[in-house]
Amino acid sequence: MPDSRTTSVDQVRRALSYALGRARGDLADAERELDTALARLDRLGTVADEVPVRAARQRDARLAEIDELYATKLATLTRQAAEAGDREAPGAAGDGWDEWKPTPAERGQVAPELRIGAVRIARTTPVPALVPLLDRAHVHLSTLPEAEDAATARQIAAGDAEPAHAPGYAETGDRVVTTLLLRALGTAPPGQVHITGYDPEQLGGGLAGFAALANAGLLTFVGPGGLSGLLDGLVDHIRRINEKVLAGAYTSLRELARAEGRRPEPWRIAVLLGAGRKDELTPHEQAQLERIARTGVACGVHLIVRGLPMPSGPAVERVRTGTGGRVRVGGLRGLPVVLDPPPPARLVTETSTALARRAAEGPAPVRFADLLPAEFWRESSAEGLVAPVGEDAQGRPVPVTLADYPPHALIAGPSGTGKTNLIYAWMGALAARYSPGELEFYLLDFKEGVSFARFAPGRRDPSWLPHVRLVGVNVNTDREFGLALLRFLGEELRRRADAAKAFDATKLPELRAEDPAGHWPRIVAVIDEFQVLLNGRDAVVTESVNLLDDLARRGRSQGIHLVLASQDVSGIEALWGRPSLVAQFSLRIALPKARKVLPEQNTAADTLPRHHAIVNPDSGAPEANRILRVPPAGDREAWGSLQRELWTRRPEGSLAPRLFDGDAIPRLETAPDFVSLAPGADPAGRRWATGMPVALLGEAIDVQARSARLALNRAPGRNLAVLGTRADEACAVLNAAARSLAAQYPDGGARFSVAVLDASAALAVDALHGILPPDRTAVYHADNVTALLRATAAGLEDEGDEPHFLLLYAVDAVTPRLARSGPAPAQRRGIIPPVGAHAGAAPKPAGPDQPAAAPTGLDDLRRILTAGPEHHTHVLGWWRQPGRLRDDLGGIGSRTDAIGAWLALDVHGSELSQFYPDGRGPAWYPRPWRGLFFDRAVHRVAEAIIPYGWT
Numbered sequence: 001m002p003d004s005r006t007t008s009v010d011q012v013r014r015a016l017s018y019a020l021g022r023a024r025g026d027l028a029d030a031e032r033e034l035d036t037a038l039a040r041l042d043r044l045g046t047v048a049d050e051v052p053v054r055a056a057r058q059r060d061a062r063l064a065e066i067d068e069l070y071a072t073k074l075a076t077l078t079r080q081a082a083e084a085g086d087r088e089a090p091g092a093a094g095d096g097w098d099e100w101k102p103t104p105a106e107r108g109q110v111a112p113e114l115r116i117g118a119v120r121i122a123r124t125t126p127v128p129a130l131v132p133l134l135d136r137a138h139v140h141l142s143t144l145p146e147a148e149d150a151a152t153a154r155q156i157a158a159g160d161a162e163p164a165h166a167p168g169y170a171e172t173g174d175r176v177v178t179t180l181l182l183r184a185l186g187t188a189p190p191g192q193v194h195i196t197g198y199d200p201e202q203l204g205g206g207l208a209g210f211a212a213l214a215n216a217g218l219l220t221f222v223g224p225g226g227l228s229g230l231l232d233g234l235v236d237h238i239r240r241i242n243e244k245v246l247a248g249a250y251t252s253l254r255e256l257a258r259a260e261g262r263r264p265e266p267w268r269i270a271v272l273l274g275a276g277r278k279d280e281l282t283p284h285e286q287a288q289l290e291r292i293a294r295t296g297v298a299c300g301v302h303l304i305v306r307g308l309p310m311p312s313g314p315a316v317e318r319v320r321t322g323t324g325g326r327v328r329v330g331g332l333r334g335l336p337v338v339l340d341p342p343p344p345a346r347l348v349t350e351t352s353t354a355l356a357r358r359a360a361e362g363p364a365p366v367r368f369a370d371l372l373p374a375e376f377w378r379e380s381s382a383e384g385l386v387a388p389v390g391e392d393a394q395g396r397p398v399p400v401t402l403a404d405y406p407p408h409a410l411i412a413g414p415s416g417t418g419k420t421n422l423i424y425a426w427m428g429a430l431a432a433r434y435s436p437g438e439l440e441f442y443l444l445d446f447k448e449g450v451s452f453a454r455f456a457p458g459r460r461d462p463s464w465l466p467h468v469r470l471v472g473v474n475v476n477t478d479r480e481f482g483l484a485l486l487r488f489l490g491e492e493l494r495r496r497a498d499a500a501k502a503f504d505a506t507k508l509p510e511l512r513a514e515d516p517a518g519h520w521p522r523i524v525a526v527i528d529e530f531q532v533l534l535n536g537r538d539a540v541v542t543e544s545v546n547l548l549d550d551l552a553r554r555g556r557s558q559g560i561h562l563v564l565a566s567q568d569v570s571g572i573e574a575l576w577g578r579p580s581l582v583a584q585f586s587l588r589i590a591l592p593k594a595r596k597v598l599p600e601q602n603t604a605a606d607t608l609p610r611h612h613a614i615v616n617p618d619s620g621a622p623e624a625n626r627i628l629r630v631p632p633a634g635d636r637e638a639w640g641s642l643q644r645e646l647w648t649r650r651p652e653g654s655l656a657p658r659l660f661d662g663d664a665i666p667r668l669e670t671a672p673d674f675v676s677l678a679p680g681a682d683p684a685g686r687r688w689a690t691g692m693p694v695a696l697l698g699e700a701i702d703v704q705a706r707s708a709r710l711a712l713n714r715a716p717g718r719n720l721a722v723l724g725t726r727a728d729e730a731c732a733v734l735n736a737a738a739r740s741l742a743a744q745y746p747d748g749g750a751r752f753s754v755a756v757l758d759a760s761a762a763l764a765v766d767a768l769h770g771i772l773p774p775d776r777t778a779v780y781h782a783d784n785v786t787a788l789l790r791a792t793a794a795g796l797e798d799e800g801d802e803p804h805f806l807l808l809y810a811v812d813a814v815t816p817r818l819a820r821s822g823p824a825p826a827q828r829r830g831i832i833p834p835v836g837a838h839a840g841a842a843p844k845p846a847g848p849d850q851p852a853a854a855p856t857g858l859d860d861l862r863r864i865l866t867a868g869p870e871h872h873t874h875v876l877g878w879w880r881q882p883g884r885l886r887d888d889l890g891g892i893g894s895r896t897d898a899i900g901a902w903l904a905l906d907v908h909g910s911e912l913s914q915f916y917p918d919g920r921g922p923a924w925y926p927r928p929w930r931g932l933f934f935d936r937a938v939h940r941v942a943e944a945i946i947p948y949g950w951t
């Protein structure tokens with residue numbers, strides 16, 4: 001009994017020691033109890049000798065009690081240790097072979113210890129036996145002396161059945177090697193473990209099943225004379241990692257991986273299988289081996305050595321193999337371990353084949369998530385904007401800067417090479433680092449498509465990117481929108497410069513320091529396919545280039561940054577003719593096969609692989625090239641989840657960005673200017689700020705969502721002529737005008753006379769039913785419009801203050817008839833003055849031989865146009881040709897002042913010469929669903945607008 005107790009106590013002491021690592025506190029308690037128990041045992045023994053009979057019984061009872069207590073404690077501890085062991089070696093590091101599959105660690109995750117078997121102690125739960133390898137230790141395998149092997153066999157739990165096949169020493173060693181390699185391969189990302197085998201005696205040594213890895217260069221063998229070279233190579237590699245990768249910033253790759261969330265270098269495992277002769281190593285080899293043993297682990301270089309001497313050291317785990325799958329592991333204080341069964345041969349070969357295939361596919365793609373910081377919105381943009389857009393070949397994120405230098409970027413690459421994707425990646429990385437108070441985006445895409453629309457709320461996804469203030473898509477025909485953005489930025493530049501001056505500051509960082517409560521985010525304006533804006537030689541190009549020049553030169557100090565992207569920047573004469581402007585774009589980003597964005601002598605883009613980019617912050621100087629891999633960032637899922645996350649954090653009161661879609665027909669009912677007119681809106685908002693009625697004609701092509709508007713005050717010329725043959729568009733303009741005017745008189749107070757003079761307008765006029773006040777609206781047709789005009793012309797002086805709006809659809813369809821009509825039935829008040837004469841001018845007296853001519857319907861129209869506005873009677877008419885309007889006004893040479901505002905549709909600029917101050921007409925090339933609006937009271941140059949839809 002005492003003998004077996006002593007053995008048991010010994011065993012337990014070791015088991016407790018093992019569990020120490022996992023359950024230190026419990027173990028300490030247990031050990032104290034154990035010491036107490038042993039002391040008590042001693043005392044009991046002594047007492048027993050003295051009082052043999054009675055005490056012997058008592059002693060046995062106490063010992064049984066202690067045994068029981070002790071067994072319970074031990075069971076608890078081993079169970080805890082087993083659980084801890086399972087946690088330490090999750091997935092491929094510890095799973096049984098039935099369910100085993102690779103579970104590659106996430107980047108930056110620490111490599112786990114690897115299970116080889118289980119610690120067996122009698123009457124307790126088996127505890128996983130873990131061996132440290134990747135980033136932790138080297139492994140040295142040696143053979144247990146026979147006596148120890150036999151003792152181990154005895155120590156193994158009595159209940160454990162001997163396996164049917166009891167492997168010998170060599171096979172047990174092979175099993176350890178195979179198990180460690182397979183688990184290491186399964187826990188690392190594919191391709192991240194490179195194995196080298198040194199097996200001069202062709203022992204196999206557990207390496208044979210991994211042969212498929214050789215196809216992908218993940219397994220190499222060195223021949224019998226190759227040990228020296230292998231060790232030298234590993235030492236060189238360690239030196240390189242220390243100098244170039246860790247570079248004094250980190251003490252190990254493990255630390256680097258933890259800090260940066262990436263692992264730039266694969267692990268290298270050298271399996272050295274000697275034949276057991278001590279003298280096999282030369283002194284040089286021995287020295288190199290020692291070096292590697294000492295310094296390799298920090299650099300991801302690991303040795304599994306068998307049959308060769310291995311220097312001792314803290315980073316060497318010793319595994320002594322016996323027979324029958326039994327081993328003793330140094331780190332487990334020599335406790336007896338029963339190896340797990342060997343991994344099935346098929347599992348080894350299939351895993352190796354799959355890993356080789358994955359590795360041959362190239363490095364794991366960069367992930368968009370890797371560009372994002374651990375915590376959002378922590379950066380200040382006072383000094384600039386810095387964010388990565390991809391990773392270099394070593395997996396290091398490549399930061400890209402927009403600041404004083406470089407202030408602006410040019411991005412180029414042929415179609416499909418990933419410009420849009422790169423912009424997404426960059427925007428995501430920036431938006432995650434800088435809050436909307438630090439950064440604002442203005443985005444414009446001149447190519448067809450809706451690539452930037454995702455940043456604005458959509459039907460499927462109501463979220464938006466809170467940094468985005470403006471999104472313009474499908475603007476390929478609306479260069480005016482690009483110009484509007486540049487004008488807006490120009491204004492902002494002026495505002496910032498003025499504010500800086502007021503604080504005696506010159507730059508944004510100084511302004512921010514002086515005015516900490518101010519809202520001075522950096523602005524990034526991205527214009528994709530910007531060459532569309534600069535194509536041609538018209539006024540839009542001239543003004544755009546001038547504005548670009550100003551923004552590029554002065555924007556840098558005021559935190560306004562331009563990012564211009566294009567498929568081909570080579571053809572943009574407007575830019576290349578201005579080298580000083582181009583020089584401001586010192587950040588150059590070239591995608592594969594990009595032309596001209598880098599200087600001629602910098603040809604790196606020609607050989608750039610797919611999904612890579614060159615970032616050059618030094619105007620393309622070859623030595624400043626940084627080549628990087630760009631992650632896919634266009635994926636709606638990846639992007640969507642970031643956007644939603646940022647959206648939920650948006651500051652209170654944050655407004656959705658303005659979305660301008662050149663392909664969409666705007667709606668009057670949602671136009672902010674209309675909403676503020678509509679009944680129920682703030683009364684102060686109605687009838688515009690000035691109290692005069694305002695007709696909204698269409699959406700202005702502008703950064704702000706505003707309406708093109710015509711103020712109908714009591715001043716000469718306050719009429720509108722819509723010109724062109726496109727009935728839908730002309731009706732849309734007149735309908736919007738009518739609806740917006742009606743909205744300003746919800747309780748009556750204005751008269752509407754609507755004349756439908758061509759069938760093409762019938763539907764549009766029908767659509768006004770229920771919108772115009774029924775009791776204040778009269779509809780006329782060709783057969784009674786003369787009466788309308790007669791009555792209106794005759795009654796102008798009697799109109800009083802009530803406004804009267806005449807909406808004449810296709811008026812030119814009846815003017816030939818109007819010219820013949822008369823005499824009028826109503827009271828004549830005199831002769832109609834010629835158009836252009838002042839309304840109050842005296843009528844031309846009739847000569848004695850000339851009876852007073854009866855005014856025709858056309859005369860009445862002219863009088864209304866001329867004299868009406870001062871009596872608050874306004875014509876909003878549609879003429880299908882400018883020539884007809886001119887004729888209706890009196891023909892060539894007659895004055896046109898009665899038409900103070902016009903909106904041209906499919907009319908060429910030259911046809912408008914008579915109605916334009918420069919006498920030559922505006923530069924206007926008609927395009928579908930666009931009009932050119934000119935109000936001589938407010939415009940210097942005509943502005944393009946988009947009619948509101950009326951259906």
Ligand SMILES: Nc1ncnc2c1ncn2[C@@H]1O[C@H](COP(=O)(O)OP(=O)(O)OP(=O)(O)O)[C@@H](O)[C@H]1O
Pocket residue numbers: 413414415416417418419420421422447567611612629630631632633634635
């Ligand atoms: N780094 C990348 N990784 C994976 N896929 C990419 C990457 N870059 C681009 N792509 C994919 O390639 C396709 C073209 O990319 P993208 O639209 O960004 O090109 P582009 O240069 O903007 O083309 P275009 O000028 O015709 O609009 C897209 O399907 C995109 O998802």
